[in-house]
Amino acid sequence: SQELEQSPQSLIVQEGKNLTINCTSSKTLYGLYWYKQKYGEGLIFLMMLQKGGEEKSHEKITAKLDEKKQQSSLHITASQPSHAGIYLCGAVNNAGNMLTFGGGTRLMVKP
Amino acid sequence: NAGVMQNPRHLVRRRGQEARLRCSPMKGHSHVYWYRQLPEEGLKFMVYLQKENIIDESGMPKERFSAEFPKEGPSILRIQQVVRGDSAAYFCASSHIPTTGANVLTFGAGSRLTVL
Numbered sequence: 001s002q003e004l005e006q007s008p009q010s011l012i013v014q015e016g017k018n019l020t021i022n023c024t025s026s027k028t029l030y031g032l033y034w035y036k037q038k039y040g041e042g043l044i045f046l047m048m049l050q051k052g053g054e055e056k057s058h059e060k061i062t063a064k065l066d067e068k069k070q071q072s073s074l075h076i077t078a079s080q081p082s083h084a085g086i087y088l089c090g091a092v093n094n095a096g097n098m099l100t101f102g103g104g105t106r107l108m109v110k111p
Numbered sequence: 112n113a114g115v116m117q118n119p120r121h122l123v124r125r126r127g128q129e130a131r132l133r134c135s136p137m138k139g140h141s142h143v144y145w146y147r148q149l150p151e152e153g154l155k156f157m158v159y160l161q162k163e164n165i166i167d168e169s170g171m172p173k174e175r176f177s178a179e180f181p182k183e184g185p186s187i188l189r190i191q192q193v194v195r196g197d198s199a200a201y202f203c204a205s206s207h208i209p210t211t212g213a214n215v216l217t218f219g220a221g222s223r224l225t226v227l
Contacts, residue, residue, distance in 0.1 A: 102153055
Protein backbone atom coordinates (compact mmCIF):
# COMPACT_ATOMS: atom_id res chain seq x y z
CA SER A 1 0.00 0.00 0.00
CA GLN A 2 1.09 3.54 -0.58
CA GLU A 3 2.45 5.49 2.36
CA LEU A 4 2.81 9.22 2.63
CA GLU A 5 5.18 10.86 5.06
CA GLN A 6 4.86 14.53 5.86
CA SER A 7 7.51 16.74 7.37
CA PRO A 8 7.68 18.51 9.62
CA GLN A 9 4.93 17.08 11.81
CA SER A 10 4.44 20.47 13.41
CA LEU A 11 5.69 23.95 12.75
CA ILE A 12 5.51 27.28 14.57
CA VAL A 13 6.50 30.35 12.59
CA GLN A 14 6.40 34.07 13.13
CA GLU A 15 3.87 35.99 11.06
CA GLY A 16 5.40 37.14 7.81
CA LYS A 17 7.89 34.27 7.53
CA ASN A 18 7.97 31.79 4.67
CA LEU A 19 7.63 28.07 5.27
CA THR A 20 7.69 24.77 3.40
CA ILE A 21 5.91 21.49 4.10
CA ASN A 22 7.04 18.30 2.40
CA CYS A 23 5.15 15.16 1.42
CA THR A 24 7.08 12.06 0.36
CA SER A 25 5.50 8.98 -1.13
CA SER A 26 6.74 5.39 -1.02
CA LYS A 27 5.40 4.91 -4.57
CA THR A 28 4.85 6.94 -7.72
CA LEU A 29 2.11 9.48 -7.29
CA TYR A 30 -0.78 9.35 -9.76
CA GLY A 31 -2.43 12.38 -8.25
CA LEU A 32 -1.40 14.43 -5.24
CA TYR A 33 -3.89 16.54 -3.31
CA TRP A 34 -3.29 19.17 -0.67
CA TYR A 35 -5.99 19.90 1.87
CA LYS A 36 -6.12 22.24 4.83
CA GLN A 37 -7.99 21.44 8.02
CA LYS A 38 -8.75 24.14 10.51
CA TYR A 39 -8.57 22.87 14.06
CA GLY A 40 -11.79 21.04 14.90
CA GLU A 41 -13.25 21.40 11.42
CA GLY A 42 -13.42 19.59 8.09
CA LEU A 43 -10.99 19.57 5.18
CA ILE A 44 -10.78 22.28 2.58
CA PHE A 45 -9.33 21.44 -0.83
CA LEU A 46 -6.31 23.55 -1.77
CA MET A 47 -4.69 22.12 -4.90
CA MET A 48 -4.23 19.00 -6.95
CA LEU A 49 -1.10 18.05 -8.92
CA GLN A 50 -0.77 15.30 -11.49
CA LYS A 51 2.17 15.91 -13.79
CA GLY A 52 5.83 15.61 -12.89
CA GLY A 53 7.28 19.08 -12.42
CA GLU A 54 3.85 20.65 -12.10
CA GLU A 55 3.48 23.74 -9.95
CA LYS A 56 0.31 25.50 -8.88
CA SER A 57 -0.34 28.60 -6.84
CA HIS A 58 -3.31 30.00 -4.98
CA GLU A 59 -2.89 33.32 -3.25
CA LYS A 60 0.27 32.91 -1.15
CA ILE A 61 0.38 29.11 -1.30
CA THR A 62 2.41 27.26 -3.95
CA ALA A 63 2.53 23.50 -4.39
CA LYS A 64 4.97 21.53 -6.53
CA LEU A 65 5.24 17.92 -7.63
CA ASP A 66 8.76 16.74 -8.40
CA GLU A 67 9.75 15.26 -11.76
CA LYS A 68 9.86 11.74 -10.38
CA LYS A 69 6.38 12.18 -8.92
CA GLN A 70 7.30 10.88 -5.50
CA GLN A 71 7.53 14.10 -3.56
CA SER A 72 5.51 17.26 -3.25
CA SER A 73 6.11 20.46 -1.36
CA LEU A 74 3.76 23.17 -0.18
CA HIS A 75 5.24 26.62 0.26
CA ILE A 76 3.57 29.52 2.05
CA THR A 77 4.93 32.99 1.48
CA ALA A 78 4.60 35.70 4.12
CA SER A 79 2.57 33.55 6.48
CA GLN A 80 -0.42 34.97 8.32
CA PRO A 81 -2.41 33.74 11.35
CA SER A 82 -5.17 32.69 8.92
CA HIS A 83 -2.78 30.09 7.49
CA ALA A 84 -2.79 28.19 10.79
CA GLY A 85 -4.20 24.70 10.66
CA ILE A 86 -3.34 21.17 9.67
CA TYR A 87 -2.06 20.61 6.14
CA LEU A 88 -2.64 17.17 4.69
CA CYS A 89 -1.34 15.66 1.51
CA GLY A 90 -3.36 12.88 -0.10
CA ALA A 91 -2.47 10.44 -2.88
CA VAL A 92 -4.74 8.56 -5.22
CA ASN A 93 -4.30 4.81 -5.11
CA ASN A 94 -3.61 2.67 -8.18
CA ALA A 95 -7.27 1.79 -8.58
CA GLY A 96 -8.14 5.46 -8.50
CA ASN A 97 -10.90 4.95 -6.01
CA MET A 98 -9.61 6.49 -2.83
CA LEU A 99 -7.21 8.94 -1.25
CA THR A 100 -4.56 7.93 1.24
CA PHE A 101 -3.44 10.76 3.51
CA GLY A 102 -0.21 11.64 5.20
CA GLY A 103 -0.08 12.25 8.93
CA GLY A 104 -0.50 16.00 8.53
CA THR A 105 1.58 19.03 9.42
CA ARG A 106 0.28 21.22 12.21
CA LEU A 107 1.07 24.85 11.52
CA MET A 108 0.83 27.68 14.00
CA VAL A 109 1.56 31.27 13.02
CA LYS A 110 2.44 33.65 15.83
CA PRO A 111 1.23 37.23 15.38
CA ASN B 112 -25.68 23.34 -2.86
CA ALA B 113 -25.25 22.64 0.83
CA GLY B 114 -22.11 20.56 0.43
CA VAL B 115 -21.51 17.34 2.32
CA MET B 116 -23.68 17.26 5.43
CA GLN B 117 -22.76 15.18 8.42
CA ASN B 118 -24.74 14.69 11.58
CA PRO B 119 -24.54 14.67 14.41
CA ARG B 120 -21.55 17.01 14.68
CA HIS B 121 -20.90 15.77 18.18
CA LEU B 122 -21.98 12.50 19.74
CA VAL B 123 -21.34 11.18 23.24
CA ARG B 124 -21.84 7.52 24.00
CA ARG B 125 -21.10 5.27 26.93
CA ARG B 126 -19.12 2.10 26.43
CA GLY B 127 -21.28 -0.65 24.95
CA GLN B 128 -23.77 1.68 23.26
CA GLU B 129 -24.24 2.08 19.54
CA ALA B 130 -23.20 5.08 17.48
CA ARG B 131 -24.78 6.01 14.15
CA LEU B 132 -23.19 8.68 12.01
CA ARG B 133 -24.94 10.04 8.95
CA CYS B 134 -23.61 11.58 5.78
CA SER B 135 -25.55 13.21 2.98
CA PRO B 136 -23.28 13.68 -0.05
CA MET B 137 -23.28 16.71 -2.27
CA LYS B 138 -26.14 16.83 -4.72
CA GLY B 139 -25.29 14.71 -7.73
CA HIS B 140 -22.50 12.80 -5.98
CA SER B 141 -22.91 9.05 -5.88
CA HIS B 142 -19.57 8.09 -4.32
CA VAL B 143 -19.10 8.29 -0.55
CA TYR B 144 -15.95 7.78 1.50
CA TRP B 145 -15.57 7.51 5.28
CA TYR B 146 -12.37 8.43 7.08
CA ARG B 147 -11.43 8.34 10.76
CA GLN B 148 -9.11 10.81 12.44
CA LEU B 149 -7.81 9.87 15.84
CA PRO B 150 -6.65 12.70 18.12
CA GLU B 151 -3.40 14.23 16.87
CA GLU B 152 -3.26 11.89 13.88
CA GLY B 153 -3.96 12.01 10.15
CA LEU B 154 -6.97 10.68 8.28
CA LYS B 155 -7.30 6.94 7.86
CA PHE B 156 -9.45 5.54 5.07
CA MET B 157 -12.25 3.29 6.26
CA VAL B 158 -14.70 2.52 3.48
CA TYR B 159 -15.76 3.58 -0.02
CA LEU B 160 -19.37 3.14 -1.10
CA GLN B 161 -21.56 3.78 -4.06
CA LYS B 162 -25.34 3.62 -3.93
CA GLU B 163 -26.27 0.23 -2.44
CA ASN B 164 -22.73 -1.12 -2.87
CA ILE B 165 -19.59 -1.32 -0.74
CA ILE B 166 -16.68 -0.92 -3.15
CA ASP B 167 -13.74 -1.01 -0.76
CA GLU B 168 -13.91 -1.65 2.97
CA SER B 169 -10.24 -2.44 3.47
CA GLY B 170 -9.93 0.17 6.21
CA MET B 171 -12.89 -0.96 8.28
CA PRO B 172 -12.26 -2.80 11.54
CA LYS B 173 -13.41 -6.39 11.19
CA GLU B 174 -15.86 -6.23 14.07
CA ARG B 175 -18.48 -3.77 15.33
CA PHE B 176 -18.19 -1.38 12.35
CA SER B 177 -20.49 -1.35 9.34
CA ALA B 178 -21.44 1.12 6.64
CA GLU B 179 -24.21 1.45 4.14
CA PHE B 180 -25.32 3.83 1.42
CA PRO B 181 -28.92 2.98 0.56
CA LYS B 182 -30.71 3.90 -2.62
CA GLU B 183 -32.58 6.57 -0.74
CA GLY B 184 -31.25 8.55 2.18
CA PRO B 185 -27.85 9.26 3.67
CA SER B 186 -24.88 7.00 4.09
CA ILE B 187 -24.62 5.62 7.61
CA LEU B 188 -21.56 4.52 9.55
CA ARG B 189 -22.60 2.32 12.43
CA ILE B 190 -20.43 1.40 15.38
CA GLN B 191 -21.80 -1.22 17.72
CA GLN B 192 -20.73 -1.69 21.34
CA VAL B 193 -18.46 1.33 21.29
CA VAL B 194 -15.21 1.36 23.25
CA ARG B 195 -13.08 4.30 24.36
CA GLY B 196 -10.69 3.70 21.47
CA ASP B 197 -13.49 4.54 19.03
CA SER B 198 -13.38 8.17 20.19
CA ALA B 199 -12.37 10.09 17.09
CA ALA B 200 -13.55 12.43 14.38
CA TYR B 201 -15.27 10.63 11.54
CA PHE B 202 -15.23 12.41 8.21
CA CYS B 203 -17.34 11.72 5.19
CA ALA B 204 -16.40 12.81 1.69
CA SER B 205 -18.20 12.53 -1.60
CA SER B 206 -17.35 12.76 -5.27
CA HIS B 207 -19.12 12.75 -8.59
CA ILE B 208 -16.88 10.08 -10.04
CA PRO B 209 -14.16 7.87 -8.53
CA THR B 210 -10.99 9.71 -7.59
CA THR B 211 -9.01 8.90 -10.70
CA GLY B 212 -6.54 11.67 -10.21
CA ALA B 213 -8.68 14.37 -11.68
CA ASN B 214 -11.58 14.46 -9.29
CA VAL B 215 -11.70 16.16 -5.94
CA LEU B 216 -13.21 14.74 -2.79
CA THR B 217 -15.44 17.19 -0.95
CA PHE B 218 -15.40 16.68 2.79
CA GLY B 219 -18.02 17.22 5.42
CA ALA B 220 -17.30 18.97 8.71
CA GLY B 221 -17.03 15.66 10.53
CA SER B 222 -18.76 13.92 13.40
CA ARG B 223 -16.87 13.85 16.66
CA LEU B 224 -17.55 10.78 18.73
CA THR B 225 -16.65 10.70 22.40
CA VAL B 226 -16.97 7.44 24.27
CA LEU B 227 -17.16 7.77 28.04
